[in-house]
Amino acid sequence: MTDAMIDHVKQNTAMLEGFLTDAVNSFGRGSVLSKIEALRADNADVDDLSESEAAHAARVLTCLSTLTVLSEDVANLKRVETFPGTQEAITLANAVHQARAKGHSQAEIEETLNGILASPVFTAHPTEMRRASVVEREYDITQFLSSYERTTRASERKALEEDLFRAVALLFNTRLNRPERITVADEIQNSLGAVRRAILPALVELYGDWNREIELEGELPNVLKLGSWIGGDRDGHPHVDDTTMNYAFHNQAKLVLDFYFQQLDKLDIELTLSEELAPVTDALLELARKSSDTNVHRVDEPYRRAITFIKTRLASTWQAILKLPHPLASPLAGAYETSENFVRDLLIIRDSLIEYGGKRLVGRTLKSTIQIARSCGFHLLSLDMRQNSAVHERVIAELFAQQVTGAVHVAADGRLGSGAGERGA
Secondary structure (H helix, E strand, O other): OOHHHHHHHHHHHHHHHHHHHHHHHHOOOHHHHHHHHHHHOOOOOHHHOOHHHHHHHHHHHHHHHHHHHHHHHHHHOOOOOEOOOOOOEOOHHHHHHHHHHOOOOHHHHHHHHHOOOEOOEEOOOOOOOEOHHHHHHHHHHHHHHHHHHHOOOHHHHHHHHHHHHHHHHHHHOOOOEOOOOOOHHHHHHHHHHHHHHHHHHHHHHHHHHHHHHOOOOOOOOOOEOOEEOOOOEOOOOOOOOHHHHHHHHHHHHHHHHHHHHHHHHHHHHHOOOOOOOOOOOHHHHHHHHHOOOOOHHHOOOHHHHHHHHHHHHHHHHHHHHHOOOOOOOEOOEOOOOOHHHHHHHHHHHHHHHHHHHOHHHOOHHHHHHHHHHHHHOOOOOEEOOEOOHHHHHHHHHHHHHHHHHHHHHHHHHOOOHHHHHHHHO
16 A cells, blocks of 8 residues: 555544544543543553443444544555556456457457356355444445545535444444354345345446457356355354255345346336337347236337336246245246246347347346346355265265165175176175
């Protein structure tokens, strides 16, 4: 971190510390601040604090430490790593541009991209004591501070200062630790909260950038797939079993299906093309024909009717996977058997837009929805099944024992002879 960045961190930390001071005073705990200052100046002894003062002093100091770390995190977001000997940021798009500049063919580039797979894997630990509520407050502060640094409008900066004060005050008055050890269900919900809040929006933005900046003749491959241990890590964890695994899959599916519904709602608002003005493909017309949308104002809007049909099928998929009713489900539109079938319907919309309007008509919403559906399917995260090697050894030993026993019985029957028994063993 450069000296300029360090100075910037100090400025932001001082601003957040000022908001914390205001919050502490607002809640009638100002006397604790003077006690802390006395401790810092070696003019007081910790033993002089009452139990209540010590508890609030610890809370203030913990919040100060957190706010300093958040200031550093926001500053680090501005750090850009560059390729050696260049000023180009290390990004996938710039790597492709460099490959082209060095004479690599389009086929070579696409073959390389198809061979790339990055899989960020969520992990958790049962000793994690931070509550999701605290993580949410920290996330709010980070977002507000990032926005504060980007804007130059005085009115907007003033509004963000108010947002920051409120977020800091809420953090100060939120219980920091859990009263009991975190459960596997808590771990699952915490990780999915991060996915919903930050990871999926980041994927939408990232795939949007790649689709715009990387020019390929074929489809942009799925170079990212999300993974998780949480709910499937049985290696020494006595509370992870088939129940937690099903809980993880259920909640992951619900999150990603909710995301698809939100994306389809956006597309419904965007794709208001009239058939009288813009032709469509036969495949798109067939999707629209299957729709139960009888709104007279959409008679000439096949894209919106097709989206309604897709939403109906997705609602039936919701019911099939989650075993929960959905208001949009209809027996006339069956569930998608696979996420590939869902993608196929989205591609019908995309291909029709391209054929009668060109690639620029497709838009980021549809592109990113297709890409994330290809990457995340209806499961969102691939779940690693981790198990202690001793358990694998017992299972394999049992399988071998059963196979040997079965082979002996076959040989005793005389139907296959002793050679069969040897092969079976």
